[in-house]
Amino acid sequence: MNHQTIAIIGLGYVGLPLALEFGKRYPTIGFDVNAKRICELKNRHDSNLQASDEDFLKAKFLRFCHEEDGIQDAQIYIIAVPTPIDTYKKPDISALLNASSLVGKFLKIGDIVIYESTTYPTCTEQNCVPVLEATSGLVYNQDFFVGYSPERINPGDRQNTLTNIVKITSGSTPAAAKQIDALYASIITAGTHLAPSIKVAEATKAIENAQRDINxxxxxxxxxxxxxxxxxxxxxxxxxxxxxxxxxxxxxxxxxxxxxxxxxxxxxxxxxxxxxxxxxxxxxxxxxxxxxxxxxxxxxxxxxxxxxxxxxxxxxxxxxxxxxxxxxxxxxxxxxxxxxxxxxxxxxxxxxxxxxxxxxxxxxxxxxxxxxxxxxxxxxxxxxxxxxxxxxxxxxxxxxxxxxxxxxxxxxxxxxxxxxxxxxxxxxxxxxxxxxxxxxxxx
Ligand SMILES: NC(=O)c1ccc[n+]([C@@H]2O[C@H](COP(=O)([O-])OP(=O)(O)OC[C@H]3O[C@@H](n4cnc5c(N)ncnc54)[C@H](O)[C@@H]3O)[C@@H](O)[C@H]2O)c1
The missing domain is CATH 3.40.50.720 (NAD(P)-binding Rossmann-like Domain)
Structure with a gap:
């Protein structure tokens, strides 16, 4: 695992802390479609006020890029792009599909794609995987593997941060799940919880927020x-x-x-x-x-x-x-x-x-x-x-x-x-x- 390169796609509230944490230990590439965002991150500035200058300095294996082919050397892709709703309050998963299409272009045999964006149960395998297969020409669970690991960070909260919140992990095969879980376990001090399937991990995130909304x-x-x-x-x-x-x-x-x-x-x-x-x-x-x-x-x-x-x-x-x-x-x-x-x-x-x-x-x-x-x-x-x-x-x-x-x-x-x-x-x-x-x- 140590020699593998990780690409984080989408460097917002979720993606940047991940990139900074992985970048302390592993070769990590942070990619974002927003050129302004990449420019500020290259200058060690985070307009979301989450990361300090020190955080950037500690991530010594992290580099940022805006060019699509900058991610081609990765073996592990982590997608953390927005998943909003449209004006009719229907899920807008276009960023998720665009990011999948981008990753698909560079996917190689043995690679793993992990989704962190919040979405509905079934979305990863029913909506995203077909895009990965179509753009890469590779076969799911034979040539490449997928995982889902929802993010639980709470913006503005300095106590509950990425590394001290238990992380839910999952994978498309038992071996992929184990590898994904080990990857997160290496940075999350609070530990991980390996869910039995991608669908369970997706549903977990969805109900955490639904419960809070109802309360x-x-x-x-x-x-x-x-x-x-x-x-x-x-x-x-x-x-x-x-x-x-x-x-x-x-x-x-x-x-x-x-x-x-x-x-x-x-x-x-x-x-x-x-x-x-x-x-x-x-x-x-x-x-x-x-x-x-x-x-x-x-x-x-x-x-x-x-x-x-x-x-x-x-x-x-x-x-x-x-x-x-x-x-x-x-x-x-x-x-x-x-x-x-x-x-x-x-x-x-x-x-x-x-x-x-x-x-x-x-x-x-x-x-x-x-x-x-x-x-x-x-x-x-x-x-x-x-x-x-x-x-x-x-x-x-x-x-x-x-x-x-x-x-x-x-x-x-x-x-x-x-x-x-x-x-x-x-x-x-x-x-x-x-x-x-x-x-x-x-x-
Ligand atoms: N912010 C939170 O506290 C939080 C917590 C848990 C889960 N989430 C979920 O995580 C996901 C990301 O949320 P966020 O708050 O980090 O969003 P964000 O808007 O802060 O950041 C997303 C980044 O992705 C970039 N982006 C958009 N489309 C892209 C693409 N196709 N390729 C590459 N980059 C792209 C944007 O430019 C932006 O910088 C969402 O699904 C959100 O629901 C967020």
């Missing part, structure tokens, strides 16, 4: 019920958690590329086998309702304080899909923003972790440079959004918001005193319990 959906449903009853959900959960077997989930927006996406992969494959999941689909339904619920609640809070929604100035703190992480994929904040705009509010968003240009490119709006946007930006009048912001000057010299939504609990927000930003009768709606009793309402 959060239950909390969100409780938040909807308790809002009607005038009960603070967080107070209820705090009390309930004193029971030993009460699961400590909390309500919230479910964004990102995993929890809010992967259940649709399971729904898709179940439906194609004639079963239409109810619980999984309802979990998705409830979680997708939350942006509208949150916006409505904000408007109700304003009304209670005699502030009309029309032209109310709202600041949203946080746009990334989770705390302390720059990832903006499938963020639900743009939906909250849109709902508030539909009510006639002016909405400003501040998030020091998110890339402003990416937010503009993907979601089409400008973000603030500081939470006290209007004070600083009002004079510039560079865009229509900024011009709108001048309305926030209405209280005179000092900028004041009518409402603040704490949407993401970034550590850096600890330095913000929301009351300093708030106008008379303004309200703080804290989705994360971040501001404690400083907030007027919690989710």
């Amino acid at each position: 959060i959906a239950l909390m969100n449903e409780l938040a909807i019920i308790f809002e009607r009853l005038g009960i603070d959900t967080q107070d209820v959960l705090e009390a309930a958690r004193t029971k030993w077997n009460f699961l400590p989930f909390t309500p919230g927006l479910v964004g990102g590329h995993c929890i809010g996406v992967d259940p649709y992969y399971l729904i898709h494959i179940a439906a194609s086998f004639g079963y239409h999941p109810k619980i999984i689909a309802t979990g998705r339904y409830i979680n997708d309702l939350m942006p509208a619920f949150i916006a409505q609640k904000m408007v109700k809070l304003l009304s209670k304080n005699a502030i009309p929604a029309l032209n109310a100035n709202i600041l949203i703190l946080g746009v990334t899909f989770k705390e302390n992480c720059p990832d903006i994929r499938n963020s639900k904040i743009p939906e909250v923003r849109q709902e508030l705009l539909d009510f006639g509010c002016n909405v400003a968003i501040y998030d020091p972790l998110a890339d402003k240009n990416e937010v503009k490119k993907i979601y089409g709006f400008e973000m603030l440079d500081t939470p006290v946007w209007a004070e600083q930006e009002a004079g510039k009048k560079t865009s229509s959004e900024t011009t709108k912001a001048t309305m926030i000057e209405k209280t005179g010299k000092k900028t004041r918001y009518d409402g603040i939504i704490l949407a993401v609990a970034h550590k850096s927000f600890e330095t913000i005193n929301p009351h300093e930003l708030l106008g008379e009768n303004g309200v703080i709606y804290d989705l994360k319990g971040f501001f404690g009793r400083k907030a007027h309402a919690r989710l």
